[in-house]
Amino acid sequence: MASAVTGDVRPAASGSGTVLERRARRKGPAWALPPVAVLAVVFLYPLLLVVQQSFSPDEGGTSFTPYTEVFASASFRSALTTTVWLAAGATAGCLVLGFVLAMAIAFVPFPGGKAVARFVDVFLSFPSFLITLALLFVYGNAGMANGLWTGVTGAADGPFHFLTTPWGVLLAEITYFTPFVMRPLLAAFSQLDTAQLEVASSLGAGPVRIVRQVILPEALPALAAGGSLVLVMCLNEFGIVLFTGAKGVTTLPMLVYSKAILESDYPAACAVAVVNIVISVGLYSLYRMVSRRAGA
Numbered sequence: 001m002a003s004a005v006t007g008d009v010r011p012a013a014s015g016s017g018t019v020l021e022r023r024a025r026r027k028g029p030a031w032a033l034p035p036v037a038v039l040a041v042v043f044l045y046p047l048l049l050v051v052q053q054s055f056s057p058d059e060g061g062t063s064f065t066p067y068t069e070v071f072a073s074a075s076f077r078s079a080l081t082t083t084v085w086l087a088a089g090a091t092a093g094c095l096v097l098g099f100v101l102a103m104a105i106a107f108v109p110f111p112g113g114k115a116v117a118r119f120v121d122v123f124l125s126f127p128s129f130l131i132t133l134a135l136l137f138v139y140g141n142a143g144m145a146n147g148l149w150t151g152v153t154g155a156a157d158g159p160f161h162f163l164t165t166p167w168g169v170l171l172a173e174i175t176y177f178t179p180f181v182m183r184p185l186l187a188a189f190s191q192l193d194t195a196q197l198e199v200a201s202s203l204g205a206g207p208v209r210i211v212r213q214v215i216l217p218e219a220l221p222a223l224a225a226g227g228s229l230v231l232v233m234c235l236n237e238f239g240i241v242l243f244t245g246a247k248g249v250t251t252l253p254m255l256v257y258s259k260a261i262l263e264s265d266y267p268a269a270c271a272v273a274v275v276n277i278v279i280s281v282g283l284y285s286l287y288r289m290v291s292r293r294a295g296a
Helices: 002-054 065-072 074-107 113-123 128-139 144-153 166-190 194-202 207-235 239-244 252-262 266-294
Strands: none
Touching (some): 002 266, 074 113, 074 266, 128 166, 128 239, 166 207, 194 207, 239 252
16 A cells, blocks of 8 residues: 555656756746846946947948057057056065965964954955055155154155155055955965974974975965956056056056047047956956866
């Protein structure tokens, strides 16, 4: 009797399960259509308009004229060079500073260490212009450092004017983006067995050797992931360059702003934007590949 009941129930359950799975498979594409449509309208369509405008010169028609004019201009070549070296320099500075600070937080016991680690997470939510504004209060022409100098020496002007130079932009970007390197490093260091450090120290290894042979190999994937992310973000940074007031510093985002807003040359602005997008997407793909290999 029990076997008969069991024999009746199992096929029914199996059959109903198959029917439900088939219905779910049929409804799957239908449920996916609304979010895909919203994504296309909100994000892809404006991007398509930018690409279309970059092939539409003011004379009419469709051609590569905006690109040839942009590539031939000295302002574009200068902006591209400035963007690349600022992004590379800021990334290198963030990697070095972030590695040192993350090691100090993870391996040097001090009061408030956990609070500092939590503050790193909070710092990631700050807008970039806020950090630049804070630096202006300290090192600006009328900032605290210049005010202290003139108050002590009686001079009419202070010596700190570097914020309006490329070095000021570099300092602001390193200050803002370093926590983006520290976050994956702190996660990696939390997985490191401190017994390895104790064993290496007991065998006579000095601090430099421990860092080079024990800590650094564990940190390399996190450094690669954090550095790739910072490089992508620095290439697209606009607020820091704008708020420092560095008139001689023109990056690709600043060139887009200048062409579109100041010169009303929309085809050229869109051409520069497309170049910036291509570079960013390429580096983002590299970042995702590195992150996947690092397990991030």
